[in-house]
Each structure stands twice: as C-alpha cells, then as structure tokens.
Amino acid sequence: MTSVLWLRRDLRLRDHPALHAAAKDGPVVALFVLDPALLKPAGAPRVAFLYRTLRALDADLRSRGGRLIVRRGDPVNAVPGVVRESGADAVHVSADFGPYGRARDEAVATALGDVPLVRTGSPYAVAPGRVTKSDGKPFTVYTPFYRAWMSHEWRAPALAITGRVDWRTDLASVDIPADPALPAGLTLPDAGEDAALKTWKAYRTRDLASYPESRDRPDLDRTSRMSVYLKWGCIHPRTMLHDLGPGDDTFRQEIAWREFYAAVLYAWPASAREYFQPQLAAMDYARPTSTAFTAWREGRTGYPIVDAGMRQLLGEGWMHNRLRMIVASFLVKDLHIEWQHGARHFMRHLVDGDLASNQHGWQWTAGTGTDPAPYYRVFNPVLQGQKFDPDGTYVRRWVPELRAVEGKAVHEPWALADPPADYPERIVDHAVERQEALARYQAAK
Secondary structure, three states: OOEEEEEOOOOOOOOOHHHHHHHOOOOEEEEEEEOHHHHOOOOHHHHHHHHHHHHHHHHHHHHOOOOEEEEEOOHHHHHHHHHHHHOOOEEEEOOOOOHHHHHHHHHHHHHHOOOOEEEOOOOOOOOOOOOEOOOOOEOOOHHHHHHHHHHHOOOOOOOOOOOOOOEOOOOOOOOOOOOOOOOOOOOOOOOOHHHHHHHHHHHHHHOHHHHHHHOOOOOOOOOOOOHHHHHOOOOOHHHHHHHOOOOOHHHHHHHHHHHHHHHHHHHOHHHHOOOOOHHHHHOOOEOOOOHHHHHHHHOOOOOHHHHHHHHHHHHHOOOOHHHHHHHHHHHHHHOOEOHHHHHHHHHHHOOOOOHHHHHHHHHHHHOOOOOOOOOOOOOOHHHHHHHHOOOOHHHHHHOHHHOOOOHHHHHOHHHOOOOOOOOOOOOOOHHHHHHHHHHHHHHHO
C-alpha cells in the first residue's frame, strides 16, 4: 500500500507520528503543496524561511533515499492529483486545528472520496479541544488551563523509525521557489530540523537554567528563539517538553501559552479577526493611515524602547516577547489604533508568525482578549525600558542615533540637555494618552 504523507506544519522526519502511520503500510510519497491561500498573506521573511526549511527537508530526504515532491495550487486539487498519480491508498497528515486548515482538510477529505485522510498527531503536545473545564467547555483564562493541561499530560516523543522508509521518488515535482526579496540587512536563523535540534541543544546547555530571571531582558538576549522552529514543525513541542526538568516550570509555562492560544482559536475561530471581548469593538479608534502609524511601523516614535523593538522586527523578522507587548500597548493605547492593524503588520514581518499566538497576544495586550480585567493595563514605555533594559544596551543595539547616550538616560532622550539631533521627537505624550485610553475603554464598557 502506497501512502501520501502530506506535510504542512510538521517539516521534520523525527518524532513524527503521521510519518510512522504512513510508513507502516508501505511506500511513502512525501508531499508539500505550495498553497497560494497561505503564501499570499505571508510576508517575505516567513516565506523565505519556509522555502529554506523545505530545501533542508528535501536534502534530508535525499540522504535517506527519498525526495520531497512539491506541487503548487489549491490542495483540494493537488492532493487528489498526487493520489491518482501514485495509486495511493491513504493520505496521512498531522491534524490542523486552525480555521483555514480545518476547512481545507474537510474539503480535501471530500475530494479524496474513498481514499481516507488519516490524521495522526498535531503541532501541539495536547491537541486543541482536549483540555476543557469540568463541564466540557473551553477555558478562557490561562492559569486554570495550565493546571488542567499539566494534569492531562502528553505522550512521549515518537521513537525513531526502525529500518528504512520506502520513499516514492518517481512523481513529478516543481522546484522549490527562490527566496523572495528580503529587506536590506535582514538576517534569518538557520532553517530545518537539524538547525532546530542544534539550537535547542545549545539553549538547554547555555541559557535554560537562567530563563526565569532573564526572559524579560531583551538586552541579555537569552530567550530560546525556538518559536520559528515550532511554527513550521521543525521540532515538536513534545520533544522540548521531554527535555525539561522539574526546575524548568517557567519555560514549560511558555510552551503552554502557545497551546492555550491554539485552544482558544480552535474554540472561537472568529477571534482571529474579531474581538474576543465583543463589547470593546465599539471603542473609538484613530485611523491607521495616520502619520503616527507610519512612525510606529518604522520605529520612529521618539520612544526608544518602542523604536528598538520595531527596528528589531524589521532587522530580524523577530522580536523579543516583552517588546511585543510594549509596542502593541503603545499602538493601541498611546496611538489609539485598532489591534488588528498591528497584528497584520506583525504577521507580514514575523518569521515565526503564528495566527493563534499572534492574534491572541495582540488581543491580550489590547485588552480585548482572554484576560478578564485588562482595561487598566497601559504599558509605560519609559518605565518598561528602564526596568527591562536597565543599561540601555538593547536600545543602543537597534537605535544607532542614541549610541552616544550612556546608561538608562537613553530611555528619555528628550530630557537630555542636548538631545541627539537625528532622533525624532516624541509623537505623543504618554501620560496624556494613557488617560485618554482609559477614558475610551470606560466609555466602551
């Protein structure tokens, strides 16, 4: 029996339950479909990393006697086409729980007719929808979700496949496209499963023990940066959880946040675009075509910690999580621009852009998401910078106009006797806009 292994967000060969299920029955066609519906809205950094990951996966397959078969088009047509050409008896996938992925898979299953679409495993340690409250309803608050998630537990990593997989290599394949043009100076991490495992091993050895104390410090740069590998399934979260010890609860909780947001999106798919707290949708917002929005996107707001975060996004396709909260709060609560515009900007530029984590992270900071009492949380960009970048190292790394300013004074350049002439003035007064944000929230409530 020939099986098609249709790869999506599971671009690896280790710890891969769907691969195990496909390989046990006979020859396997390793398939990836370049789906315009997913590629079109993705920014160049994420597309480039995907293509590099596909090349790494193809090289890994070739070293094992296989080959990645790549097709372009709507999976509803492409997947059944490969089934017909290969004479496959089944299509194996890792289950997709996102709004588009669920609808796409149902359409493909219908198009396959008598050939089953077999779902084995998922991109999560615990599949969305499995961890629920005692009444069967989904959680809307993280802390009780985390306790239930820990009690539910998860399977151990899948063992390596014994013996040689009989890969089918005789089908036609389009070339993996060349990388799209990237912004000047943008650097991306190494792609592929081997890079993921190497990065994870190095992080465990070097920085995992200090994670609880250093995770909010962008100047120290001691976060794992594993989000991009989790995004494309170059490593499974179960693999990472297996490597954590009793003292690694803080890191384990961050993996659980990813699973929580996936579960929320699964239960409320409309929350990818609409307000989780619908009563706040009527809030008074500024126009996203404003010069203030442009300044925010370019990292020229006059608030150094905000500008450093936005420039890191443009320079690396990634941003430290503490900065994601700071810049999101600034956009929504200082500039009064609706969260969807910021979330869309992130998804265009983040190499690790994940719909569930991105959209619900933005809603949490904007005060429209799962947090039960968020309206009063307005991040002060000066205090945030002084607390989490106390010596100004992170700001000076990304804002060269301020490199001559020493110490924490870098967070208030307007207070200097001689402010740098080439750094912009503040576009708003935070104290004034904080009061305005609270007034708008109260009016909407």
